[in-house]
Amino acid sequence: MKVECVFELARLYTKPQSTIATIVAKKTAIKEAVLAKGATLFSKQRSQAIEDVERLLLVWINEKQIAGDSISQAIICEKARKLHDDLIRKMPATSDDVSEFKASKGWFERFKNRSGIHSVTRHGEAASSDHKVAEKYVQEFNEYIDSEGLKPEQVFNCDETGLFWKKMPNRTYITQEEKALPGHKPMKDMLTLLMCANASGDCKVKPLLVYHSKTPSVFRKNNVLKANLCVLWRANSKAWVTRDFFYDWLHHAFAPTVKNYLIEKKLDLKCLLELDYAPGHPSDVAERLSAEMSFIKVKFWPPNTTPLLQPMGQQVISNFKKLYTKAMFERCFVVTSETQLTLREFWRDHFSILSCVNIMGKAWEEVTKRTLNSAWKKLWPECVDKRDFEGFEANPVNPMPVEESIAALGKSLGLEVSGEDVKELVEEDNEELTTDELLDHLQQQEARPEETASEEGIEKLRKLPTSKIKEMCAMWLKVQTFFDENHPHTAIASRVGNLYTDNVVKHFRNVIKEREVQASMDRYVVRQRSSDSQAGPSGIKRRREVTPEKDLPPQVLMEGDSPSKH
Structure with a gap:
């Protein structure tokens, strides 16, 4: 690389020219290295195993944040040690990367600074304090209900859950075959569902489904209109519920459904809509509701009480997953009975995301009013139907437990499935991801391209002046700092702010860097052309009549050159 270019880059990034030259010399090794987010040091002392640990750890922390779980320094360090041990076991015995990793306090502080995570408590939070907060909120909630005169029909709760939509119990031979197929992991294909119903259990809202594909090929092949699906279909690369998707669902699904229901x-x-502090549920949601949705009031669970109180988490979602698995087995049985397809052929080639959506609609319909109503017994026991106690349901939909029903269907398909297998399958979706699953998630995230930007959006960004983008980025930094320092729930403000920074603001910061690098290169090219145009007829370039101190620093002047010669 020309010395002028090194000088320009050093001036642009305010780094010594020797540093820039070293980076350029080692560019191949740096490009091949896979570094954790925020890592600025590249050395042999920092092993690839530790880099991988930090990358997987960020995926795990994001999953915890989405679930609204609290995590402490001790929990993160323990998870980091486990990830490191798992990765080391996968390495060849002769690997030079095997080293002891203590996940010390110093490492945690450096990891925290590199990754920008803030919503982490210093010490583990006592479960007793969570219970005390939950008990206090139950009293406040019931007082609010009485003061507002709300009935069970008017109180709603929603929650998100991940669903591995093509996953069977581990002992089935289909599962074993899927594991044996290199690079083929449909069982790990996850989507996120947002589900909502009221306390009386007789009003279910159309679920929000977020997948990693905006229009799957099976939709195009079957001319599927997404507006006619039993879910509100949205997509992004991580299959996560975002703030925009949540507002979209409120406007197009929740508000009209509830309004019509209440009028009827x-x-x-x-x-009243009860929410947790998930990243997709911004705390200002009530303030941003349009006039036509002014009849909706919003309350949030206190931090760390969601697992104790949230109705959707009290067997509603797990019951839905059991019913989904049951409907999936029924679909397998019907198709293999009425066609020449074997179960393996149907599962591999014909069970698509469209099949999943149709089955999902059936399962959601089968979640009973009793299940939805009794889920409120911890938060609002007075609203639970007193006549609806164990053994006296008026119209039992299915007297056989769901697990046993699924096991019976499995056996009719020639599968060795027990009720315990089904229970384990449903519970697995609620457990934290293993190291292998985190690796799968990371590979999927890195392999999936981001959603394609529209031509209109690209053109609009191209016309934005760099000064305006810089102004807005600086303004965002001030806003984020203000909210972090003054929000009553610091952890929530930091978590949501960091997600916004990573997914939105970071793009504009990258645009600034790209423009500055391009401007530097353009200046270099212009100078080179100007220099070439001054060459004489013999093709020998004449020296530029410039002051070396302004053009090139003394340490890059060629031997024999000096200011006095010009």
Whole structure:
């Protein structure tokens, strides 16, 4: 690389020219290295195993944040040690990368600074304090319900859950075959569902489904209109519920459904929506509701109480997953009975995301009013139907437990499935991801391209002046700092702010860097052309009449050159 270019890059990034030259010399090794987010040091002392640990750890922390779980320094360090041990076991015995990793306090502080994570407590939070906060909130909630005169029909709760939509119990031979197929892991294909119903259990809202594909090929082949699906279909590369998707669902699904339901029931046009502090549920959601949705009031669970109180987490979602698995087995049985397809052929070639959506709709319909109503017994026991106790349900939909029903269907398909297998399958979706699953998630995230930007959006960004982008980025930094320092729930403010920074602001910061590098290169090219145009007829370039101190620093002047010669 020309010395002028090194000088320009050093001036642009305010780094010594020797540093820039070293980076350029080692560019191949640097490009091949896979570094954790925020890592600025590249040395032999920092092993690839530790880099991988930090990358997987960020995936795990994101999953925890989405679930609204609290994590402490001790929990993160313990998870880091486990990840490191698992990765070391996968390495060849002769690997030079095997080293002791203590996940010390110093490492944690450096990891925290590199990755930008803030919503982490210093010490483990006592479970007793969570219970005390939960008990206090139950009292506040019931007082609010009484003061507002709300009925069970007017109170709603929603929650997200991940679903591995093409996953069977581990002992089935289909599962074994899928594991044996290199590079083929449909069982790990996950989507996120947002589900919502009221406390009386007789109003279910259309679920929000977020997948990593905006229009799957099976939709195009079958001319599927997404507006006609039993879910509100949205997509992004990580299959996560975002703030925009949540507002979209409120506007297109929740508000119209609840409004029509309340009018039909001849109830006052007002409702309460109970939420947790997931990243997709911004704390200002109530303030951003349009005038036509002003009848919606929003309350948030206190931090760390969601698992104790949230109705959707009290067997509603797990019951839905059991019913989904049951409907999936029924579909397998019907197709293999009525066609020449074997179960293996159907599962491999014909069970698609469209099949999943149709089965999902059936499963959601089969979640009973009793299940939805009884889920409120911890938060609002007075709203639970007193006549609806164990053994006296008026119209039992299925007297056989769901697990046993699935096991019976499995056996009719020639599979060795027990009720315990089904229970394990449903519970696995709620457990934290293993090291192998985190690796799969990371590979999927890195392999999937981001959603394609529109031509209009690209053109609009191209016309934005760099000064305006810099101004907005600086303004965002001030806003984020203000909210982090003054929000009553610091962890929530930091978590949501960091997600916004990583997914939105970071793009504009990259645009600034790209433009500055390009401008530097353009200046270099212009100078080179200007220099070439001054060459004489013999093709020998004449020296530029410039002051060396302004053009090139003394340490890059060629031997024999000096200011006095010009």
